Structure formats: structure tokens, C-alpha cells
Amino acid sequence: xxxxxxxxxxxxxxxxxxxxxxxxxxxxxxxxxxxxxxxxxxxxxxxxxxxxxxxxxxxxxxxxxxxxxxxxxxxxxxxxxxxxxxxxxxxxxxxxxxxxxxxxxxxxxxxxxxxxxxxxxxxxxxxxxxxxxxxxxxxxxxxxxxxxxxxxxxxxxxxxxxxxxxxxxxxxxxxxxxxxxxxxxxxxxxxxxxxxxxxxxxxxxxxxxxxxxxxxxxxxxxxxxxxxxxxxxxxxxxxxxxxxxxxxxxxxxxxxxxxxxxxxxxxxxxxxxxxxxxxxxxxxxxxxxxxxxxxxxxxxxxxxxxxxxxxxxxxxxxxxxxxxxxxxxxxxxxxxxxxxxxxxxxxxxxxxxxxxxxxxxxxxxxxxxxxxxxxxxxxxxxxxxxxxxxxxxxxxxxxx
Amino acid sequence: xxxxxxxxxxxxxxxxxxxxxxxxxxxxxxxxxxxxxxxxxxxxxxxxxxxxxxxxxxxxxxxxxxxxxxxxxxxxxxxxxxxxxxxxxxxxxxxxxxxxxxxxxxx
Numbered sequence: 001x002x003x004x005x006x007x008x009x010x011x012x013x014x015x016x017x018x019x020x021x022x023x024x025x026x027x028x029x030x031x032x033x034x035x036x037x038x039x040x041x042x043x044x045x046x047x048x049x050x051x052x053x054x055x056x057x058x059x060x061x062x063x064x065x066x067x068x069x070x071x072x073x074x075x076x077x078x079x080x081x082x083x084x085x086x087x088x089x090x091x092x093x094x095x096x097x098x099x100x101x102x103x104x105x106x107x108x109x110x111x112x113x114x115x116x117x118x119x120x121x122x123x124x125x126x127x128x129x130x131x132x133x134x135x136x137x138x139x140x141x142x143x144x145x146x147x148x149x150x151x152x153x154x155x156x157x158x159x160x161x162x163x164x165x166x167x168x169x170x171x172x173x174x175x176x177x178x179x180x181x182x183x184x185x186x187x188x189x190x191x192x193x194x195x196x197x198x199x200x201x202x203x204x205x206x207x208x209x210x211x212x213x214x215x216x217x218x219x220x221x222x223x224x225x226x227x228x229x230x231x232x233x234x235x236x237x238x239x240x241x242x243x244x245x246x247x248x249x250x251x252x253x254x255x256x257x258x259x260x261x262x263x264x265x266x267x268x269x270x271x272x273x274x275x276x277x278x279x280x281x282x283x284x285x286x287x288x289x290x291x292x293x294x295x296x297x298x299x300x301x302x303x304x305x306x307x308x309x310x311x312x313x314x315x316x317x318x319x320x321x322x323x324x325x326x327x328x329x330x331x332x333x334x335x336x337x338x339x340x341x342x343x344x345x346x347x348x349x350x351x352x353x354x355x356x357x358x359x360x361x362x363x364x365x366x367x368x369x370x371x372x373x374x375x376x377x378x379x380x381x382x383x384x385x386x387x388x389x390x391x392x393x394x395x396x397x398x399x400x
Numbered sequence: 401x402x403x404x405x406x407x408x409x410x411x412x413x414x415x416x417x418x419x420x421x422x423x424x425x426x427x428x429x430x431x432x433x434x435x436x437x438x439x440x441x442x443x444x445x446x447x448x449x450x451x452x453x454x455x456x457x458x459x460x461x462x463x464x465x466x467x468x469x470x471x472x473x474x475x476x477x478x479x480x481x482x483x484x485x486x487x488x489x490x491x492x493x494x495x496x497x498x499x500x501x502x503x504x505x506x507x
Contacts, residue, residue, distance in 0.1 A: 100423040164425075211428060214426070225419045232419060
């Protein structure tokens with residue numbers, strides 16, 4: 001292999017994702033071309049118009065139709081992609097389940113933004129977290145580079161024959177999507193070699209081998225068995241995601257795991273966090289370490305399938321874990337990531353304390369001071385005898 | 401590859417299949433199998449043919465959505481009751497009024 005490209009570009013997160021799409025050059029892209037769509041498909045539409053890609057670009061009348069159209073194209077045998085955000089994601093809702101249950105390897109960029117109401121266009125994770133049980137694989141990126149890297153890896157994961165599930169990859173709205181950051185790209189040829197050609201399973205557009213996609217399962221059918229098959233594919237996806245990441249690491253020099261630990265080996269207190277806030281948290285960990293506090297961090301990358309055993313192992317020596325959720329699960333014990341981490345650690349002996357923090361809803365800023373406050377709660381809990389209340393703690397909430 | 405035959409996908413013991421034996425995404429990988437779905441049980445009305453009125457125009461045969469009109473010697477000779485849903489399209493379309501819909505007598 002010739003030397004790795006080290007030229008660093010300054011791009012928005014959306015430009016990073018659109019460049020990955022250009023290099024993937026899927027057969028079909030279907031998208032709703034107005035807000036709450038993102039700049040990703042706007043940029044892609046320009047690439048189509050400029051003849052930089054060969055994709056069939058289908059503009060539709062809603063995000064519901066966008067997902068319907070990519071499902072049709074994928075069932076027909078095409079490599080398909082789309083992108084969405086916020087309310088658009090919510091409108092796709094029922095089709096998300098259709099895409100995953102038909103086992104169609106669609107790749108979707110999702111720019112994480114809040115759901116109404118009150119009407120809000122800013123970053124939080126409510127949209128994709130609400131889709132966590134839709135049967136899609138979910139990869140969360142931290143920055144511009146990961147918006148690009150995850151998008152390319154998503155193709156290989158989705159299309160792997162042991163998996164064949166749709167993959168959505170996320171990055172933070174505005175903080176990443178609209179702000180400029182560094183990106184190092186692979187060459188077009190490297191991306192094409194990495195993803196390889198697409199082979200559909202049972203495509204509709206094969207007149208020599210007619211099939212029926214999406215049939216009624218009968219009044220006493222096999223729905224249950226198909227759902228178990230979906231979940232087994234999710235289980236198998238854990239290894240595939242890591243294998244694809246390892247291969248991508250060799251190619252790019254950028255290595256990814258199912259999650260990313262930071263200064264965790266001897267940590268007594270640790271925060272688990274998603275998305276761009278991981279950068280802020282790393283800064284705070286370094287500051288606390290300089291003061292002698294044994295603080296550590298995990299950045300969550302893969303949320304579905306959730307690598308619970310790996311978390312149980314990685315956090316087994318930690319006394320108190322704080323989980324930072326940028327979405328809430330109203331009426332539950334805490335946010336979505338908190339619930340997963342707490343469940344994952346239940347069988348650990350000794351069982352660490354796991355405390356829920358909610359932050360950043362509707363784009364509320366999160367400052368290093370807020371993360372320090374969270375670590376202070378963990379530090380206090382680690383010193384106290386007995387267990388600390390697991391009521392929600394809010395970071396940078398205006399309170400009376 | 402030629403068109404798959406029904407016999408290429410043997411589902412006779414599908415009630416015993418676990419999750420791994422089913423087709424990915426519940427796709428049916430062969431064509432021409434709708435006759436295996438018996439829709440006769442949907443019927444509340446039943447078509448009755450008067451053979452002496454039938455002119456052999458075959459409109460009933462072409463209109464029937466379930467291909468349930470049995471033709472013999474160029475005329476409507478009977479109904480495939482395993483698939484006839486009793487929709488009444490044949491009776492409606494018959495120019496000779498040779499088909500009438502009667503209430504289904506269920507046992």
C-alpha cells in the first residue's frame with residue numbers, strides 16, 4: 001500500500017459525511033430535500049448534479065417516503081443510503097422497523113437533534129435514541145473524522161452476510177454537523193476496495209428468480225422466529241463491527257473499538273458519555289488526573305448491539321460510574337445509556353454504583369465545569385459508606 | 401438460473417422450523433405458490449353456474465381475481481372452492497347472467 005494520506009481538510013461534519021457518501025457512491029439515495037433534512041443530502045444532490053457520483057438520486061415528499069423508497073430500492077437489489085435528523089427521523093419511524101425486519105443493509109446518516117416540542121432544532125440524542133429498538137445497528141461518532149469513518153464502516157457492517165441489518169451512524173447536530181473540524185480522508189480507490197461490490201440477497205429485480213418481499217406472515221405464522229433471527233444477527237454483529245473496525249484501522253491508521261476507554265485502567269470513578277461531549281470529558285479527566293483524582297472515561301460508540309459484557313469487564317474495577325445521557329427516557333430510572341450500563345454491571349461483584357446524569361437537551365451547552373460537577377458527585381459517592389441515590393442529576397439545568 | 405420451482409423450497413414441515421431455517425427477512429424465494437394459500441374460507445356468498453345459459457365468452461375466467469373458474473369444453477363448468485373468496489365479480493361481469501351469487505351454507 002502506498003503511504004497513508006495525511007492531508008488534513010477543514011470541513012463541517014455534514015461535509016465529512018457527504019464526502020464518505022461520494023466515495024461509497026451507492027446505487028440509490030432517496031431523501032426529502034427540505035428541513036428537517038440536513039446539509040448532507042443537499043451536498044450529495046450537488047455531487048449528483050455535477051456528475052461526481054453515479055447514484056440514482058430520488059427526492060421524495062417526506063422522510064416517511066424517503067425511508068419507503070430506500071426500502072424499495074434495497075429490496076430491488078441496490079446499495080442504498082439516506083440521511084435524516086430530528087423530526088425527519090421520527091417520521092421515518094414505522095419504516096425503520098420494516099427496513100430491519102426485511103434485513104435490508106441500508107446505511108443512514110443521522111444528525112442528532114432534538115424532537116419537538118417545544119420546537120427546537122439543536123443537538124440532543126432524542127431522535128436516534130428513540131429508535132434504539134427499531135432493529136437498526138447504531139454507531140455514534142464523536143467528531144468530524146468519525147462521521148466519515150463510521151459511514152464507510154457502516155456499509156461493510158450492514159452488508160456482512162452474518163448481519164444483513166440496516167446501520168445508522170450518528171454525530172452531534174451543529175456541534176459537529178455545522179461546525180468546522182479536521183478530516184483526513186482515504187482515497188476514492190481505497191474506499192471502493194474496502195467496501196467491495198454489493199451483492200443483494202433475494203433481490204426483487206431478478207426476473208429469472210422471482211421472489212416475494214414483505215409478505216403477510218399468516219394468522220399463525222413465524223413472526224416470532226423472524227424476530228429471534230433478527231436478534232441473533234444483532235448478536236453476531238458485535239464481532240463483525242470489531243472485525244470491520246480492525247480492517248479499517250489497518251487501512252487508515254485510525255483504530256476503533258466497540259467503545260473507547262480513556263485513562264480507565266486504574267480509575268476509581270468514571271464517566272460514560274456519547275458524542276462530542278466526550279472531547280470535553282477527556283479534558284476534565286486530564287485536569288482531575290493532574291490533581292491526583294483517579295478519574296476515567298468511556299466514550300460509547302456502538303449502542304445497538306450493546307456490548308454489555310465488554311462494559312462489565314472494562315468497568316469492573318471502577319467504584320462509581322456516572323452515565324451522561326443527552327436524551328431522557330421519561331418515567332424510566334434514567335436515560336437510555338444509563339439503563340444499559342446499569343443493567344450491564346448488575347452481575348459484577350463488587351457491583352459498582354451507577355448514577356444517571358442528564359445534560360444538553362435541546363442543545364443546552366455543556367461546559368467543563370458541568371462535567372467536573374458530575375465527577376464531584378462520583379467522587380463523593382465513592383467515599384461514602386452505603387449507596388448514593390440514583391435519582392437523575394441534571395447538568396447545567398436552570399433551577400429555582 | 402431458471403425460475404425456482406415450488407418443490408425447490410419444501411415448507412411441508414415449516415411448523416417445526418427454528419429461527420435459522422427461515423429465509424432472510426421472511427422473503428418467499430419462489431414464485432407461483434399463491435394457490436397453496438386456501439382462501440375459500442373467506443366466502444360468505446357462493447357463485448352458482450347455470451350451464452345452459454353459459455355462452456363460453458370466458459369473461460368470468462379472465463375477471464376472476466383468484467383464477468377459480470374451472471373451464472371445460474370452452475365453458476364455465478365449475479368453481480375451485482378452495483380459492484374462490486365469493487367476491488361476486490364473475491356474476492357481475494357475466495353478460496349472459498349465467499352466474500348467480502347465493503348465500504354460503506356453512507356446515
